[in-house]
Amino acid sequence: MSSMISLAEEQELRLGVVNFMNTTPLTHGLELNQGIELVPKVPSELINLVEQGEVDFALSSSIDYQQSSCDVSVLPVSALSSDGETLTVKVCSRVPLQDITEVHCDTDSHTSIVLLQIILQKQYGNSIKVMPKDLRSMIARNEDLPEAVLMIGDKVVTSDLTSSHPYEADLGAAWKEFTGLPFVFAVWLGQSDLLSHKAKQAATAIDRQLRCNAQRIEQVVAKNAASRGWESNLALAYVTKHMDYSWTNEHEESLELFYKYAYELGLIEQNKPLAFFRY
Incomplete structure (x- = not known):
């Protein structure tokens, strides 16, 4: 037995x-x-x-x-x-990406935070300060989001930031453009x-x-x-x-x-x- x-x-x-x-x-x-x-x-x-x-x-x-x-x-x-655009991993900002000084980052993913810093440094020459933020809770409470945010997952599609944060980059697309490789x-x-x-x-x-x-x-x-x-x-x-x-x-x-x-x-x-x- x-x-x-x-x-x-x-x-x-x-x-x-x-x-x-x-x-x-x-x-x-x-x-x-x-x-x-x-x-x-x-x-x-x-x-x-x-x-x-x-x-x-x-x-x-x-x-x-x-x-x-x-x-x-x-x-x-x-x-x-992804072999290009992801739809669900984006940095969204009220100011042009090259002018960002800090990004409030979704705490759901470690990889996307590192990818964000690589893309901003390699493509924009921009070294930023990373600020962990529970964006999911902020969105659920309908709170105003910070000036620049990194969002991942389903909430990127279900939350429309185009009017409040008109400058954005899809990190999968940015990596593909920079390296020619999937991410x-x-x-x-x-x-x-x-x-x-x-x-x-x-x-x-x-x-x-x-x-x-x-x-x-x-x-x-x-x-x-x-x-x-x-x-x-x-x-x-x-x-x-x-x-x-x-x-x-x-x-x-x-x-x-x-x-x-x-x-x-x-x-x-x-x-x-x-x-x-x-x-």
Whole structure:
């Protein structure tokens, strides 16, 4: 009896995920697979679940690979990226971007804050002060937002800032223009000492779910758009034309370049070579 319990426990797979619209092609229906538990958090909190052993893998902010307090590796499957405009990662300002001195940044993502500083420094020669801000709560209370803000996620689409903050840049589009590469916002991270069969189990399940959802993407969008404040047609265009869920040599090259720039600008303390799970 005890051996049967041990086997069941060994096969249990815990995945940290984000409940944004852009992750639905990856995660919708995953929880229906036997032995898989999904643990939802905002992107900035997922790496903590990995470090504390509360999940096996998490769709973590890509910069957290460099900043994690424990040794982590990348599961090379179905990253969350964009090959140009994202719609949902934007810096919005009342003044021209080259005149910004500080940006109040959405606390939901670590990666976007670093990307913002790289884009403003490399493209505008502008070194800014980063001010963490709970923009989600401010928007919910209909409060006036600061002069310059970095916003990510569904609230970018559901909050119209075009009149109050007429100067903006989509960070995915800016990275594409600057480097010619897609930008990787999130990757599946896990503690490096995880057994290879866990990595294989996770990669197989994630890839299979993505393929399944791609074949019925209109249904997946219809089930998830309204609850996240999206109009269905826009949500469908978003996940099929703006978001990219593949993992290629270009994605690896882009991630390495992102880390290189972050290190050169002093935004991370080290630039570890990418390490991957092998299975």
